[in-house]
Amino acid sequence: MKTYSLLTLALMGVFVSCRQETGSDTEMKQKVDSLLSVMTLEEKAGQLTLFTSGWDVTGPVMREEYRQDIASGRCGNLLNAHGVSYNRELQKLAVEESRLGIPLLFGYDVIHGFKTIFPIPLAEACSWDTALVRKTAALSAREAAAAGLNWTFNPMVDLCRDPRWGRIAEGSGEDPLLGSMMAAARVKGYQGTDLSDPFTLAACVKHFAAYGAPEGGRDYNTVDMSERVLREIYLPPYKAAVDAGVASLMTSFNELDGIPATGNRFLLTEILREEWGFEGMVVTDYTSINEMIPHGYARNLKHAGELALSAGVDMDMVGAVFYNHLEESLEEGKITEEMINRSVRRVLEMKYKLGLFDDPFRYLDEEREDSILFAPGLMEHALESARKSIVLLENKPFGGKPVLPLPENLNRIALIGPLAHSRIDMLGTWHASGDTTKVVTLKEGLENQFPNTQILHARGCSVNGTDRSGFGDALSAAMRSDVVVVAVGEYFMQSGEAASRAMPVIPGIQEELVDMLLNTGKPVVVVVMAGRPLILTELAAKTPALVYAWHLGTRAGDAIADILSGEYNPSGKLVVSFPWSAGQIPVYYNHKNTGRPMHPLQKYTSKYLDIPNNPRYPFGYGLSYTTFEYSGLQLSDTLMTMNGSLKVSVQVKNTGEYAGEETVQLYVRDLVGSVTRPVKELKGFRKVWLEPGEETTVTFTLSPDDLKFYTVDMQFAAEPGEFKVFAGGSSVDVLEAGFTLK
Numbered sequence: 001m002k003t004y005s006l007l008t009l010a011l012m013g014v015f016v017s018c019r020q021e022t023g024s025d026t027e028m029k030q031k032v033d034s035l036l037s038v039m040t041l042e043e044k045a046g047q048l049t050l051f052t053s054g055w056d057v058t059g060p061v062m063r064e065e066y067r068q069d070i071a072s073g074r075c076g077n078l079l080n081a082h083g084v085s086y087n088r089e090l091q092k093l094a095v096e097e098s099r100l101g102i103p104l105l106f107g108y109d110v111i112h113g114f115k116t117i118f119p120i121p122l123a124e125a126c127s128w129d130t131a132l133v134r135k136t137a138a139l140s141a142r143e144a145a146a147a148g149l150n151w152t153f154n155p156m157v158d159l160c161r162d163p164r165w166g167r168i169a170e171g172s173g174e175d176p177l178l179g180s181m182m183a184a185a186r187v188k189g190y191q192g193t194d195l196s197d198p199f200t201l202a203a204c205v206k207h208f209a210a211y212g213a214p215e216g217g218r219d220y221n222t223v224d225m226s227e228r229v230l231r232e233i234y235l236p237p238y239k240a241a242v243d244a245g246v247a248s249l250m251t252s253f254n255e256l257d258g259i260p261a262t263g264n265r266f267l268l269t270e271i272l273r274e275e276w277g278f279e280g281m282v283v284t285d286y287t288s289i290n291e292m293i294p295h296g297y298a299r300n301l302k303h304a305g306e307l308a309l310s311a312g313v314d315m316d317m318v319g320a321v322f323y324n325h326l327e328e329s330l331e332e333g334k335i336t337e338e339m340i341n342r343s344v345r346r347v348l349e350m351k352y353k354l355g356l357f358d359d360p361f362r363y364l365d366e367e368r369e370d371s372i373l374f375a376p377g378l379m380e381h382a383l384e385s386a387r388k389s390i391v392l393l394e395n396k397p398f399g400g401k402p403v404l405p406l407p408e409n410l411n412r413i414a415l416i417g418p419l420a421h422s423r424i425d426m427l428g429t430w431h432a433s434g435d436t437t438k439v440v441t442l443k444e445g446l447e448n449q450f451p452n453t454q455i456l457h458a459r460g461c462s463v464n465g466t467d468r469s470g471f472g473d474a475l476s477a478a479m480r481s482d483v484v485v486v487a488v489g490e491y492f493m494q495s496g497e498a499a500s501r502a503m504p505v506i507p508g509i510q511e512e513l514v515d516m517l518l519n520t521g522k523p524v525v526v527v528v529m530a531g532r533p534l535i536l537t538e539l540a541a542k543t544p545a546l547v548y549a550w551h552l553g554t555r556a557g558d559a560i561a562d563i564l565s566g567e568y569n570p571s572g573k574l575v576v577s578f579p580w581s582a583g584q585i586p587v588y589y590n591h592k593n594t595g596r597p598m599h600p601l602q603k604y605t606s607k608y609l610d611i612p613n614n615p616r617y618p619f620g621y622g623l624s625y626t627t628f629e630y631s632g633l634q635l636s637d638t639l640m641t642m643n644g645s646l647k648v649s650v651q652v653k654n655t656g657e658y659a660g661e662e663t664v665q666l667y668v669r670d671l672v673g674s675v676t677r678p679v680k681e682l683k684g685f686r687k688v689w690l691e692p693g694e695e696t697t698v699t700f701t702l703s704p705d706d707l708k709f710y711t712v713d714m715q716f717a718a719e720p721g722e723f724k725v726f727a728g729g730s731s732v733d734v735l736e737a738g739f740t741l742k
C-alpha cells in the first residue's frame with residue numbers, strides 16, 4: 001500500500017483547493033498561502049519566469065527548452081503561444097506534469113486586434129472617442145481569449161512628442177489628459193468587469209516609464225527629464241491605467257535619470273506601489289534585466305536580478321535571470337525569501353483572478369475559437385474604428401469646389417501608389433496574428449464603393465526603392481482618368497519597435513511620383529498611410545486633397561473609400577503635432593513660452609530663421625466636409641474659488657452642407673505660476689454630431705482640480721491667479737476668455 005508523506009498530503013490539499021470556485025479575497029489569500037507553503041525555491045522562480053515560444057520574438061531567446069521547464073515547474077508563464085490546441089497541450093504540461101499543477105499564464109502583444117486588426121492605437125486615438133476605443137479593446141480581448149490567451153501586453157501608454165520614434169504608433173499621442181482617457185478606456189475594454197470572464201484578458205500597461213522620450217527619438221535610448229515633467233506630462237497615462245484597475249505593468253527598456261527602469265526603485269516601488277497603491281504584478285520588458293549590464297548598472301546577471309527584484313520587479317520576461325540566479329542571490333543574502341514570496345504571490349493572485357485555478361482550461365475551447373474569430377461584429381467595428389481614425393488634412397478647391405468628396409458619376413479613377421493594394425501594410429506594426437487574407441485594400445474599397453467607375457490601378461514605384469520604371473504606367477492611368485488617388489507612405493515595418501527614423505518623411509521616390517501626377521493638371525487626392533506623423537510640408541502645399549489614413553487595419557480600404565466618396569464625413573483630429581521639418585522636433589502644443597516669445601520682426605526672439613515655430617499641422621486639427629463655426633464663449637463666473645467650479649459654454653454651428661461630427665476642445669492657460677506653465681493645456685473635449693444648419697451649446701465644468709500641477713515645492717496643487725480659457729476645433733483655432741482663481 002502506498003504511504004503518503006506530509007508534503008504529498010499537503011500537495012493533495014493544494015490540488016483540492018486548485019479546483020475550488022473563484023471567490024473572495026480571503027479565499028484567494030488562502031489558496032496562495034497554501035501554495036507558497038509548499039513551493040520549492042525553484043518552483044517559485046518558475047512562477048517569476050516568463051519564457052517565449054518560437055513566434056514573434058523581439059530579441060534573443062535565452063532558453064529554448066520551455067516545454068521541459070513547464071513540466072518541471074520551472075516556467076510558469078509563456079508569451080507568443082496562441083491557438084487553442086497548442087496552448088491546451090502546453091497547459092496540460094503545466095497542470096498534469098508539474099508537481100504542483102499551477103496553470104500557465106499565456107501572454108501576447110494584442111495591441112490593436114488579434115486576427116481582426118483595428119487601426120494602430122495612434123490612429124484610433126484620433127477619433128477622440130473613448131467608447132469606441134474601449135469597444136476595440138473588448139473585441140480584441142474576445143478574439144484573443146478565444147485563441148487561448150489570457151493576458152495582453154497592452155495598453156502601451158507612452159506619451160510621445162517625437163515622430164522619429166517608431167513606437168509613437170502604439171500610443172495615443174502627445175497629450176497627458178487624452179492619453180490618460182485612452183489608457184483607462186483600453187484597460188476597461190480588455191478586462192471588462194471580471195477578469196475570470198473567459199471573454200476578457202488581463203491588461204498590462206507599458207512601458208513604465210517615459211519610454212516615449214528617448215534622446216534623438218532612437219529606440220531604447222537614454223531618457224532624462226525633470227521630475228516635474230515626468231510627473232506632470234509622462235506619468236498620468238500609466239496612473240490612469242492603474243486607477244482603472246490594470247492587472248499588470250511592464251517596465252521599460254530605457255534608463256531614467258541614470259537608472260534603468262527595470263532596476264528603478266523610485267519608479268517601481270516609491271511611485272507605483274507606495275504613492276499609487278498598485279497591487280498588481282510587474283513584468284519586465286523583453287530581457288530588460290539582462291540589459292542592465294550593457295547599460296552599465298549591473299556587474300553581472302546575478303547582480304542584475306538582485307537589482308530588479310529589489311526595485312520591485314515580479315516577473316522576468318525571457319531573460320532567464322531569476323531562473324538561473326535567484327537561488328544563489330538568496331543564499332548570499334542579497335535578496336530575501338520575503339521578497340520572492342511577495343512577487344510569487346502577485347503572480348499567483350493574477351492567475352487566481354483570471355479563474356485559472358478554478359479551471360486551467362477556461363480559455364481553451366475549440367468551438368469558441370472557431371465561432372469568434374472574424375465574427376461579423378468584429379469586422380463591422382474594424383470599419384467604424386478605421387473611418388473615425390482618418391484625419392482630413394487638406395481639401396482645397398479645385399476648379400471651383402473642394403476635391404473631396406469625389407462625385408459619384410466618375411468614369412475613371414486612377415489609383416496609383418505602392419500602398420494602394422498592399423494587404424500587409426494596412427495592418428501596421430504589432431499586428432499580432434492579423435490575417436492578411438481578410439484585409440481590404442484601397443483598390444478593393446474603391447471598387448466596392450464606386451461600382452460604376454473604372455478603377456485604373458498602377459503601382460508606380462515601391463515604398464523605399466528608386467526604380468522609376470513604373471512611372472510610365474502610372475502617368476498613363478492618370479491621363480486617362482477624371483481623378484487621381486495616390487496612396488503613399490510607410491510600409492508596416494517602418495514604424496513600431498526598433499523602427500526609429502531620423503528623417504520621418506515619405507520614403508523613397510514616392511513624392512516624386514506624386515509630383516509627376518500633380519503635373520498632369522488632374523485633381524489629385526493623396527492618401528498617406530503611415531505609423532507616425534510624417535513631414536508633409538512640401539506635399540501639403542501643392543496637393544489639393546490630403547487624407548491621413550495611418551495604418552488602419554483589416555478594413556482599411558473600405559474606410560478610406562467611405563471617406564473619399566463622402567459616405568462617411570471625416571471627423572478625426574490629430575493627437576500629435578506634425579512637424580514642419582525634422583529640425584523642429586520635438587514640437588508639441590503644450591510647450592512653454594520662453595522669455596522672448598517669437599516675434600516675426602524682432603531678431604532676438606525665440607524662432608527659426610528658416611521655418612515657423614508652429615507645427616505644420618497642430619494638435620487637435622482635422623477637417624470635415626462641412627464647416628463648424630464657434631461663437632459665444634461664456635464663463636458662468638469670472639471668479640473661481642478653491643472649492644468651487646465654473647461652467648464654460650460655447651456655441652457650435654454646422655455652417656456647411658454636410659452633417660458631421662465635431663470634437664469641441666477646451667484648453668486652459670495658467671498665466672503666472674510658482675513654476676512656469678504651458679501656453680495651453682487640454683482640459684476637456686466633447687464630440688457633437690450636427691446636421692447642416694444645426695447649432696448646439698457645449699458646456700464644460702472646470703474646477704480647481706483641473707488646474708493642478710506640480711508647484712515649486714512639488715505639491716500637486718492649483719495656485720490662485722489669472723487663467724485663460726480657450727475653446728475651439730483645434731489647439732490653435734480657438735475663442736478665448738478668462739477668469740481668476742481665488
Ligand code: BGC
Pocket residue numbers: 058059079109153206285286497
Ligand atoms: C516590447 C514589448 C513587448 C515584448 C513582448 C518587447 O520587445 O518592447 O512592448 O510586449 O517585446 O513581445
